[in-house]
Amino acid sequence: MDLHCEAILDEYRENLPRFLEVKEEILSSLKSTFDEAGLLLAGLESRVKTESSLAGKLELKGQKYKTLADITDIIGLRIITFYIDDVDKVASAVERLFTVDWENSVDKRKVHEIDSFGYLSLHYICSRPDFPYRFEIQMRTVLQHAWANMNHDTGYKSGVEVPKRYLRNLSRLAGMLELVDEQFSLIRSELTDYRRKVQALVASGNLDEVPLDGDTFRSFLGLHPFNQLNRRIASVNQAEIQDVPLMNFMPVFKAMGCNTLGDITRIIKEYSEGAYQIACYQIGLTDLDIISSSIGPQNLCIAFILKRGGGRAGIKLMFDALNGPSESNESIAAFLVEQAQDLPFMNQ
Amino acid sequence: MEVKINKQDSNIIVEFIGRLDTPASVEASQAIEPVLADAGKTIILECKELSYISSSGLRIFLTIRKAAAAKGGKVIVRNITDDIRHVFMMTGFLNLFEIQ
Structure with missing residues (x-):
């Protein structure tokens, strides 16, 4: 590793306690925001990049980063929702809590061509006024999360050639999960409508029209x-x-x-x-x-x-x-x- | 009235012996305080030798149930006599407890 990368690693070591502290603060503010909004999540994960992981990144593309502040995923959080329409609700909460670096944030849900299926996730690069480093928040549904993990398991990023038929099957699965995600949301929205109608009937006293369930x-x-x-x-x-x-x-x-x-x-x-x-x-x-x-x-x-x-x-x-x-x-x-x-x- | 408290693994066994009437309930309320503090466990109310229960006694059972519910614990009422089962039924308490 060259001196430039060593300097970035030194800066990381020096600031590690603060990274850990800020990660907890971000986690806590996200949790309380979602609790207040009554948003039920499938998961909320967080981590501070380990020194060995950062060293690996610097070995591969160290020259891309001038300082540690150019690396936006030292702190990484992942918000996993049950429903696809909750990803947007979560995103809007994140936008209210932090400053989003729109230039570097990616909505991978929108990058697919009409005939391709694959990784769907919303990635925000965020910052806080009191902290000089940016952090990354990924948002996706539990099915997108499952797919991403399975896909990661194939090792496609490792450079090892994976037979095309496996990749094609993964792609088919992504398409199917996208449909399932939409159906879950549709069912929830229909159930909400049904409950509203029932509540209105109960309130109006038309109880003979309300089935017992x-x-x-x-x-x-x-x-x-x-x-x-x-x-x-x-x-x-x-x-x-x-x-x-x-x-x-x-x-x-x-x-x-x-x-x-x-x-x-x-x-x-x-x-x-x-x-x-x-x-x-x-x-x-x-x-x-x-x-x-x-x-x-x-x-x-x-x-x-x-x-x-x-x-x-x-x-x-x-x-x-x-x-x-x-x-x-x-x-x-x-x-x-x-x-x-x-x-x-x-x-x- | 005697209240015996024993801990077995993750269970707390509270044994009521005699008549749980109004005067006895004052003493029993104090006796169960350690149980309320540790109500996140499974609390077994052993009633094999409980011969009578008054409203004050029912309130003690209810207090234990509320503490357990608040702390994620569970209450099981064990070996109640037919007479006490009838009191539970007449007051609507039968639905509140798991009775074994």
Whole structure:
């Protein structure tokens, strides 16, 4: 290595602690920006080039660099997204955080001809006003990342001749992954549209038009449909209500034949009295003054099943669905059937 | 009321013996403080010899559950009697815990 390259390496050694520090600062500012934006990433990688890697680079093309500041990838970061349209969101966040050297940044997504497929990635060369060296940020999807790694594995950069058929297969794969990336984004955008429509229907009260599924049930729970019943039950003992997740009731309502959110609201209307009577009978003579918000839907389902003749087997199935299959659910079911037979709602 | 705490590998076993009623709950709350501090583990609430639980007792179970949820831990309620299972069911607590 000549003196010029040795000088660059000396400068590197001298500044290595600062490079490591700045890399952590950049990483931390990126993380907090993405967290605030609610951007879910597949990965966020960072590294400071090792001395041996830098020496190798200088051996190969040392004369290209006048000083260490001409080498733009001493600090390198890679942001890996799940969705292709998130690459642009990430890029826009990077543009806000740092100064982008547009002349030296490359959008490899745009460099391909219409009939070629291959490495797709967005590379920004960035800088900060308080740090004299530039750094590189690469942004790509998880599929582009996988392809890039596989491609790198072939050693095409090493100068060793790789048979054309392997390169052609890699190129075909790149084309396929590009399509897959687009499809994932399309599915996400269609799902977002569906959720918006459902939320609008739920909010407008057109519940008979809303099919029952995980998304719609979650929106429905946002309307607190069991609150009135829970408050009525709590009033029996002036009990405190502990809010708990109620998503596990979705498959139970499905099994009870509910196809729309409208079906659930009808059950609430028709069986709330039965659910209340069960609660009065059970806790009315105790001093229990704490209940969970699942008591309302739980007793609604019990009242529905008993009234429809589902009996012990039906109640056991309900608890199996809610808490996992267990023999002890059988004894609970027997206990409930015995208790409920004298309650007024069963004889109406 | 007696509360015994044992650590086994990555599990914490909290054994409740006797009646977990309102007066006993004050003492039990203090006894479980080390468990709350270490709630990132699997916490097994052993109830084989728990003969009664009041609302205050349920609150203690809930406190442990909340601490575990906040720290990435897990709570398993083990060997509850039928009477206590009924209390859990009547209050809607049955859905809150993994019961073995």
